[in-house]
Amino acid sequence: MVNSIYAALPTTIFEVMSGLAREHGAINLGQGFPDEPGPEPIRRHAAEAVLNGYNQYPPMAGLPELREAVAGHYGRRQGLDLDWKTEVTVTSGATEALACAFLALIEPGDEVVLFQPLYDAYLPMVRRAGGVATLVSLRPPQWRFDRAMLEAAFSERTRLVVLNNPLNPAASVCPEADLALLAEFCVRFDTIAVCDEVWEQVVFEPARHLPLMAFPGMRERTVKIGSAGKMFALTGWKVGCMVAAPPLTQVLAKAHQFLTFTTPPNLQAAVAWGLANSDDWFAAMPIDLARSRDRLAGALRREGFTVLDSAGTYFLNVDLAASGVAENDRDFCLRAVGEAGVAAIPVSAFYETDPVTTIVRLCFSKRDETLDEGARRLAKARALSPGRAS
Ligand code: PMP
Ligand code: GLN
Secondary structure, eight states: OOOHHHHTOOOOHHHHHHHHHHHHTOEEOSSOOOSSOOOHHHHHHHHHHHHHSOOSOOOTTOOHHHHHHHHHHHHHHHOOOOOHHHHEEEESHHHHHHHHHHHHHOOTTOEEEEEESOOTTHHHHHHHTTOEEEEEEOOTTTOOOOHHHHHHHOOTTEEEEEEESSBTTTTBOOOHHHHHHHHHHHHHTTOEEEEEOTTTTOBOTTOOOOOGGGSTTOTTSEEEEEEHHHHTTOTTSOOEEEEOOHHHHHHHHHHHHHHTSOOOHHHHHHHHHHHHSOHHHHHHHHHHHHHHHHHHHHHHHHTTOEEOOOOBSSEEEEETGGGTOOSOHHHHHHHHHHHSSEEOEEGGGGOSSSOOOSEEEEEOOSOHHHHHHHHHHHHHHHHHSTTOOO
């Protein structure tokens, strides 16, 4: 009676842990969203657009002013030369852009290469579109792929590769050499890259985000996906975009027209203004976040936790095994939210096969008091953990 892929699907770990956090009145360092409400000038523009702006259906591809602003933003910040009229489409969040890419580009039976840990939405959407997943497993602490891993994964049947860079939940940023290697495989196997780059602005010195689209041979075979939710710390807004060469954009538009057709025009107008007026925000936001990251990392280290590097995203990972916790990540997270009042995300939830079970993801885009108390509560969870190794 119902589709078997959806029937078998569990509720996403983000919703599960946020639900438990609400139930137990816990501090929520799980789901990735900031404590702060987001830049006030952009929110004021949205409010103004609701009251005095246009509130009927906007053009299907998005407000021209936003598409121009997206092309300008990527031109200035990432050196991409984009034609806003034929290469930029506004979507209802990156999630819709991902769905458009999978629905518009996959033929049933096509092979799709994906990297684990996997953002939760990828695999069900790829499978529902008829794709057959080939998984490449990345492991801590480096979370990198190499030539042998790509040789094993790519074949003449590989239609798409899905790259999330910066990588949620690993908090790693793909080095230039690795991107060049992946580009080489895409060209060799005539593969399209779907690049989920929602975290592109949330990158900390000295790491640097480079778009795969800029690598040799990739301009015509890349769908680059962005999200204003992450650019402006407004995660609930669900204003995203997809950028691709005209032949790809034309077919992506066919998927978009029957998924959502459009995105709220008032939010689009505010994001357009934000992209054109936010150099200060883009300079300050990663510095503020790096400070929060360092505060949480410091507090955790003082409590005896081993913390992995975080070069981008809102996330920091703790290595439970190296921190003397014998429990697996899921059990630890359930104990932490239930008994110690702090929610976190078990990274094993991002693996389809052969999971890494010793890493817990924490969101640090929070106020200092929340981070300090979160670290204390995690230490409590560690103390309560059975079979503690130290
Ligand atoms: N991809 C990744 C890797 C994400 O982390 C997120 C949300 N945090 C999304 C996509 C979804 O973005 P949006 O809210 O714009 O749909
Ligand atoms: N991307 C956010 C995270 O990784 C959550 C998004 C969601 O809840 N779907 O925590």
